[in-house]
Amino acid sequence: MSLKLKDLTKYKDVVIQCHDNPDADAIASAYALQWYFKQQGTDATIVYGGLNPISKCNLVLLTRYIGIQAKHIKKRFRRPELLVTVDCQYGERNVMHLNADHVAVIDHHQIRRDQILPELSEVRSNYGSCSTVLYELLKAEGYDINVNPENKASREPTTLATALYYGLSTDTDGFSTINHPSDKDLRDYANYSELDFNLLRNSNISEEELEIAADALKSTYYGNGSNYAIIGAKPCDPNLLGLIADMLLEVNNLKTCFVYCIFEDYVKFSVRSCVKEVRANELADYISSGLGGGGGHIVKAGGKLDRELLEEAGVSYTKKGVHNLIIKRFDDYFSNTKIIYAGDYKEDTSKMQLYRKIDTPVGYVLSTQIAKEGERLQVRTLEGDVDVTASEDTYILFGVEGEPYPVARKKFEKSYTLSKKRYTYPGKARPSILNYSNSKILDVVKKIRMCIASGGQTIYAKKLDERVKIFPKWDQNHYYLGVPGDYLAVRSDDPYDLYIIAGRIFPQTYEEVTNTADKAE
Numbered sequence: 001m002s003l004k005l006k007d008l009t010k011y012k013d014v015v016i017q018c019h020d021n022p023d024a025d026a027i028a029s030a031y032a033l034q035w036y037f038k039q040q041g042t043d044a045t046i047v048y049g050g051l052n053p054i055s056k057c058n059l060v061l062l063t064r065y066i067g068i069q070a071k072h073i074k075k076r077f078r079r080p081e082l083l084v085t086v087d088c089q090y091g092e093r094n095v096m097h098l099n100a101d102h103v104a105v106i107d108h109h110q111i112r113r114d115q116i117l118p119e120l121s122e123v124r125s126n127y128g129s130c131s132t133v134l135y136e137l138l139k140a141e142g143y144d145i146n147v148n149p150e151n152k153a154s155r156e157p158t159t160l161a162t163a164l165y166y167g168l169s170t171d172t173d174g175f176s177t178i179n180h181p182s183d184k185d186l187r188d189y190a191n192y193s194e195l196d197f198n199l200l201r202n203s204n205i206s207e208e209e210l211e212i213a214a215d216a217l218k219s220t221y222y223g224n225g226s227n228y229a230i231i232g233a234k235p236c237d238p239n240l241l242g243l244i245a246d247m248l249l250e251v252n253n254l255k256t257c258f259v260y261c262i263f264e265d266y267v268k269f270s271v272r273s274c275v276k277e278v279r280a281n282e283l284a285d286y287i288s289s290g291l292g293g294g295g296g297h298i299v300k301a302g303g304k305l306d307r308e309l310l311e312e313a314g315v316s317y318t319k320k321g322v323h324n325l326i327i328k329r330f331d332d333y334f335s336n337t338k339i340i341y342a343g344d345y346k347e348d349t350s351k352m353q354l355y356r357k358i359d360t361p362v363g364y365v366l367s368t369q370i371a372k373e374g375e376r377l378q379v380r381t382l383e384g385d386v387d388v389t390a391s392e393d394t395y396i397l398f399g400v401e402g403e404p405y406p407v408a409r410k411k412f413e414k415s416y417t418l419s420k421k422r423y424t425y426p427g428k429a430r431p432s433i434l435n436y437s438n439s440k441i442l443d444v445v446k447k448i449r450m451c452i453a454s455g456g457q458t459i460y461a462k463k464l465d466e467r468v469k470i471f472p473k474w475d476q477n478h479y480y481l482g483v484p485g486d487y488l489a490v491r492s493d494d495p496y497d498l499y500i501i502a503g504r505i506f507p508q509t510y511e512e513v514t515n516t517a518d519k520a521e
């Protein structure tokens, strides 16, 4: 199943449908699609169902800004030749049923197990917004969202770019929970109007919502010696959760906070952290593990707990049941994690097994081949984000699954030999290396060359049975996370050089040293 926008142009009677009670992402996506049809000479109608017409202040403002008439339908609607659902899937509970000769779907949500999608479907479940999907579908047809077709020479921000940028922003808690490179591309590429965007963004909450926030702040729960705080708010817009969390985190001594609200089928939450020992995205993932999902950025993240999964896990879906579960997970998180600051810490290797590295072909690139000397890069390794400065001294390696990790020149020259063989990048998605100077994910794959991780080097390693965070010697601000099943490794020639090797990678790259003579080296 896939879809190109040009597949849709043969239909002339087109209706675009948002999910019931549409949000900014749905409206922006509908607008972008309508915009495309207009370029093809087709006037498409935008509709949505749900109990009430759009009333949220920012959405009213958005529809006025982009100048669309989105029709609120209560019961029935004529049968169009083509119906396209955006930011939702045909047949879903929150999508009013409409009949049509042909149906297409453009969305970014998960596909339910029992969902049957029409042939014309483009669902990119890992994207942060449907606006991003539209941005890419338009790009594939040769449309640049920054170019106004009526005035191609103009450098002025376009309404289309501003709308899509705003759609992405609202679906990702103000860009803070962005993960996917395509979302980052839209964020960085859109030539949006700052003025209009700021107006939209600052029309975000109503007086009632301010009240919800005030009530929520009054019921703050402090845990673990006031290290963290949890708030359960009344059902509200997820953006409001982020706002409450931002304010809460400002409290003196408070390092980490969690704000949630309970809906009928799921719990939505926002996480914040301002200390290096807790990455908000990792905490979000921990809290929601097995119960939903979470992710985002180091300082801001968010996620969801599913009612079904909570109930399967024996949690009663009540205010108290949910609240207690969250407190328990928080307490587990803080008590079950060992933190190691490499450099200060010497691991006792006497009880660890000695391993030897196998000759393994891997990829490498010198950091100054992908960025200017002195620029800061964020390398997303399997065990966490690590910051490095581009210099002749820093290489970036790409492991057996294409996972990037930085290494110092000295270590590179000692442990790797260059290879003339052609390198094929083994990863499924491109490696994530962010250049802070322009917030762009670098396109590095073509620049990667092959080298051989020379075997022979020995490490002590042990399989972890607890969670461990290691601040490595070369980056004291970001930790590597090891979970049970991963390996804690110590270089045999430097007991202060500790790191984590993912459990999946370890057997492919290391072999046990059984010869006791070797062990005595």
Ligand SMILES: [Mn+2]
Pocket (backbone or CB within 6 Å): 025, 026, 087, 108, 128, 129, 130, 171
């Ligand atoms: Mn959306």
